[in-house]
Amino acid sequence: MFVDTHAHLEMLEDVEIVIERAxxxxxSRVVAISSNLESSKRTLEIARTFPQVFAAVGVHPHExxxxxxxxxxxxxxxxxxxxxxxxxxxxxxYHYMNSPREVQIASFKNHIELAKxxxxxxxxxxxxxxEDVVSILKEQISEGIKGVIHCFTGxxxxxxxxxxxxxxxxxxxxxTFKNTDKIREAARMIPPEKxxxxxxxxxxxxxxxxxxRNEPSYVVYVAEKIAELRGEPLEKVAEETTRNAKxxxxxx
Ligand SMILES: [Zn+2]
Ligand SMILES: [Zn+2]
Numbered sequence: 233m234f235v236d237t238h239a240h241l242e243m244l245e246d247v248e249i250v251i252e253r254a255x256x257x258x259x260s261r262v263v264a265i266s267s268n269l270e271s272s273k274r275t276l277e278i279a280r281t282f283p284q285v286f287a288a289v290g291v292h293p294h295e296x297x298x299x300x301x302x303x304x305x306x307x308x309x310x311x312x313x314x315x316x317x318x319x320x321x322x323x324x325x326y327h328y329m330n331s332p333r334e335v336q337i338a339s340f341k342n343h344i345e346l347a348k349x350x351x352x353x354x355x356x357x358x359x360x361x362x363e364d365v366v367s368i369l370k371e372q373i374s375e376g377i378k379g380v381i382h383c384f385t386g387x388x389x390x391x392x393x394x395x396x397x398x399x400x401x402x403x404x405x406x407x408t409f410k411n412t413d414k415i416r417e418a419a420r421m422i423p424p425e426k427x428x429x430x431x432x433x434x435x436x437x438x439x440x441x442x443x444x445r446n447e448p449s450y451v452v453y454v455a456e457k458i459a460e461l462r463g464e465p466l467e468k469v470a471e472e473t474t475r476n477a478k479x480x481x482x483x484x
Contacts, residue, residue: 234455234470235261235477236448237402238321238355238382238430241285242266242274244447250433251282254448258470260284262448263430263481265321265355267292269303272310279315286483288318288355290346296331296339304342311350317481319347320355321382327359340368347377353480354379356399362386366393373397380480383432387414388421395426400480402428405438405446408457420461424472428480429454 236254241247241264254262264279265288266272272289279287289310291299310316322343324336331339347354356379358365369377380400384391391401403419406412419427429451431437437446438453455473459466478484 233261233474234259234429234451235263235474236431236433236451237263237380237428237477237481238265238404239263239433239448240265240267240271240435241278241433241448242271243434244445247278247282250447250449251284255284257449257452259448259451261286261474261477261483263288263318263355263477266290267321268295268298269306272307276310276313276315280313285315286317286481287313287315288320289316290320290322290343290355291339292321293323293325293336293339293357294328294330296336299339299342304346307346311346311352316352317483318353318355318379319343319350320379321357322354323357324361324365325357325359326361326364337364337368340365344368344372344377347379348372348375356381357383359385362390362393366397369394369397369399378480380428382430383436384418385415386418388418391418391422395422400426400428400476402430403454403458404430404432405436405442405450405454407461408439408453409442416461419458425476427458427469427473428476429458429469429473
């Protein structure tokens with residue numbers, strides 16, 4: 233059994249077929265991720281339709297400008313639903329800088345407040361912003377927050393800074409691409425109890441589907457790559473990553 237811990241299911245047109253195909257490949261749980269208020273509503277609707285799907289609700293750092301008081305209140309209402317298992321995706325993206333830095337930081341901190349209030353884990357997106365994310369999380373860590381650094385693209389030492397604070401590290405199809413030695417090294421070295429896998433569908437389809445649309449069934453290719461890197465049987469990676477996902481998101 234596998235868990236795809238990060239898929240933007242609301243961006244796919246054929247969710248039902250995609251979920252069936254995931255199940256046929258042993259991917260029996262999917263965490264569906266949101267990017268803004270509208271997508272949070274659609275994501276939750278999908279999670280309520282399919283027993284295998286759970287929802288993360290939140291506003292992507294790209295869209296941090298959209299997070300006003302009204303949106304916060306609407307998100308809070310959605311968070312009361314039992315199919316919501318996480319807050320996100322949130323975080324900081326200084327690569328694209330689609331929202332100004334200060335606005336992204338304010339949005340990230342608002343999401344952290346929600347995570348504390350609702351006792352839910354954070355799904356954190358980081359691009360060219362590890363220093364700020366680490367220092368913001370450090371301020372909060374005594375408050376018992378938990379979560380995952382999704383689609384991790386840093387090196388092992390960076391991963392270790394998050395692991396030190398109790399966070400999980402999730403790897404995507406990027407580790408099947410060429411010239412990703414540093415990320416692969418992180419995937420090889422991090423402790424098994426902190427390891428998660430994801431697709432980030434519809435983006436980042438793993439080799440041999442690179443450039444095509446991604447979907448949750450392809451998370452098996454990510455798991456296979458991790459098994460190869462760590463010199464472990466695929467079953468072990470499947471077992472460990474599934475156990476970690478269940479522990480973090482609290483589903484069975
Ligand atoms: Zn992301
Ligand atoms: Zn994403």
